[in-house]
Amino acid sequence: MAEIWLVGGRILDPASGMDTAGTLVVRDGAIAAIEKGEGAPAPGTRVIDCRGKWIVPGLIDLHVHLREPGEEYKETIETGARAAAAGGFAAVVAMPNTKPPIDDPSLVRFVIEKGKEAGYARVYTSGAITRGLRGEELADYGLMKEAGAVCVTDDGRPVMNAGLMRRALEYASTFGLPVMVHEEDLTLSGGAVMNEGPTSARLGLPGFPNAAEDVMVLRDIELAALTGAHLHIAHLSTAGAVRAVREAKRRGLRVTAEATPHHFTLTDEAVARYDTHAKMCPPLRSRADVEAIREGLADGTLDAIATDHAPHSSLEKDVPFAQAANGIVGLETAVPLTLALVREGILSPMRAIELLSWGPARIFGLPGGRLEVGAPADVTVIDPDLEWEIDANRFASKGRNTPFHGWKVRGRAVRTLVGGKIVHEI
Amino acid sequence: MEPWHLLGIEPLGRGEIEGILRGARALRELLRGPTKKRSDLRGKTVINLFFENSTRTRVSFEMAAKILGADAINWSAAGSSQAKGETFLDTIRTLEAMRPDVLVIRHAASGAAELAARHVRCSVVNAGDGAHEHPTQALLDALTLQDHLGSLEGRRIAIVGDIAHSRVARSTSLCLRRLGASVVLCGPRTMLPAAPWEGVEMVSDLREALREADAIIALRIQLERISECLFSSAREYARYFGLSRRTLAWAKEGAFVLHPGPMNRGVEIEPEIADGGRSLVLHQVESGVAVRMAVLLRAAGKLEESIHG
Secondary structure, eight states: OOOEEEEEEEEEETTTTEEEEEEEEEETTEEEEEEESOOOOOTTOEEEEOTTSEEEEOEEEEEEOOOTTTOTTTOOHHHHHHHHHHTTEEEEEEOSOSSSOSOSHHHHHHHHHHHHHHOSSEEEEOBOSBGGGOSSSBOOHHHHHHHTOOOEEOTTSOOOOHHHHHHHHHHHHHTTOOEEEOOOOHHHHTTOOEESSHHHHHHTOOEEOTHHHHHHHHHHHHHHHHHOOOEEEOSOOOHHHHHHHHHHHHTTOOEEEEEOHHHHHOOGGGGTTTOGGGOOSSOOOOHHHHHHHHHHHHHTSOOEEOOOBOOOOHHHHSSOGGGSOOOOOOTTTHHHHHHHHHHTTSSOHHHHHHHHTHHHHHHHTOSOSSOOTTSBOOEEEEEEEEEEEOOGGGOSSSOOOOTTTTOEEEEEEEEEEETTEEEEEO | OOOOOBOOSTTOOHHHHHHHHHHHHHHHHHHHSSOOOOOTTTTOEEEEEESSOOSHHHHHHHHHHHHTTOEEEEEESTTSTTTTTOOHHHHHHHHHTTOOSEEEEEESSTTHHHHHHTTOSSEEEEEEETTTBOHHHHHHHHHHHHHHHSOOTTOEEEEESOOTTOHHHHHHHHHHHHTTOEEEEEOOGGGSOSSOOTTOEEESOHHHHHTTOSEEEEOOOOGGGGTTTSOSOHHHHHHHHOBOHHHHTTSOTTOEEEOOSOOOBTTTBOHHHHTSTTBOHHHHHHHHHHHHHHHHHHHTTOHHHHHHO
């Protein structure tokens, strides 16, 4: 394979702490060299001018819904992997709430195979905590791990039974798998469709309080303490959850957590006039929660930014708010929304990149997430200053469900390389 | 021309509310007269779409339309294509393609009328959407209260019941406040909104709520709320939140009593109060037809000419 030279960019590698103006050389699909300055590419070499741009590890999203098998009208593994590449992600972790759910090794293999066939971002998958996501019996964690699953989760559904959750943590640690949890006490959230607060009171929509998330986070942290297992908290949305994770880390527990761009960008006021594109679970919360999540991202309490990319069609979204499905697409908007935090002075460029690459890689022990000579060249080039308007109709994803349509933003992934192959370029 | 919608009280200014009430007062004379027919809305079609059961509101809208000469068609979810799985918007678009002038919509989902209005070119009138708004109920409450209290400026009105789940409480308190009244909401904590509503008082003590009240609106208590743990029993509710001779004594002397119906006699209201001299319950029903006539005329852009012409 020919060489590709990414020349003259700002190389940011959170794993090594490297932040330097330089050139990254890709040869035979791997990172061959990282050099200061602009180097001297041989004639015939593909040279990509990266001046003014950032050269960073291929981004990793721990939390995407690819809808295949079963809901291919919303997204397929191929369109989802393309959307990932278009957003700068070189790897994603698929959630298991498909139809049927990914709860056995053959389905795990199916997702991984489809991802390889698609040939865009790398597609990893999780497996279910419980068979059929029913919250009753454990799935085959060992067999799923052997087939390639990187964690177990019933995402979209909380594990309400605390006794079962304890066993899931113990059983998963037998096989070295993290348990990723969607934290929501259904007895506190039952029937609710948004955050409980002034907006829900005004709109006459049933809301659910932060406590529905907080009590589950606190429960599961104690279960992580009891079992010593690795607990990963998905898409946390409340100040209380951030506080609880900070305390768990102080105690030295194996607790990690992620937050989504929408939860650090929007409040429940985005629901305004029953906008179903602002409906997700956990719901958009208050300004104080947004501030707490931003603080958690900055101070190391939170380990990753994950999108919870959740494509839906008009069938699920052009309906009365209470009936609408939860979730928004996120792969193609995560970079500018994260860079907004850099411009606001909340995150350093290095920390922002860490939350999108090395941070998530470490949580599930995924390859990549760093720029290492000899390793496969999963590399993203970001133009931090590119101004553009988000247009849902131009997404590579099949999903058009975003509250950010029409937003004028800055910062975009302009190239994504996976194993040295350019899978996205603008 | 942009169609006029009545989606809630929230978007209405005081002037618009007063205009509708003025019109309703004039139209009520027609209702009380010997010949209940005019031709203001001749050639216009009103479709009443009731995705949720209601008799009084539907009959009231139907009568209002017919008295003004419009053709009123009633559609209900039971036995319709909705039962066959058609989506809400497909139903709305299909009926709109038949070129009605007004769609009157009752639906269990908050925001349903607003969603419909975004997708049609005719007028949409919200006849109750979930726990959000029920604007014609608010207008008929206001008309009834004005008839008996005169101006509502400075008056104190208590609304008692399951406030958090009540579209009536939401619309009526907005409407009364815009007309200058002060509103106090009362119910057990489980039935009060999780966040305060702007400009209204909320209390759980009925005596405090009724103090100096010029009128009290009792809301229907749904007994299903017992299984949701919002209250414990009809007996206990009646004791602490029901309107009786004992509790009414806490209000201003001669305070009026309203109820949107249908009533649970002996729960939120004692029969002797419901049927007593201070009860305006049936007056509310009459006001309802008048208010809906005014609203339909307003939707047709004919309210001013109809009352002055």
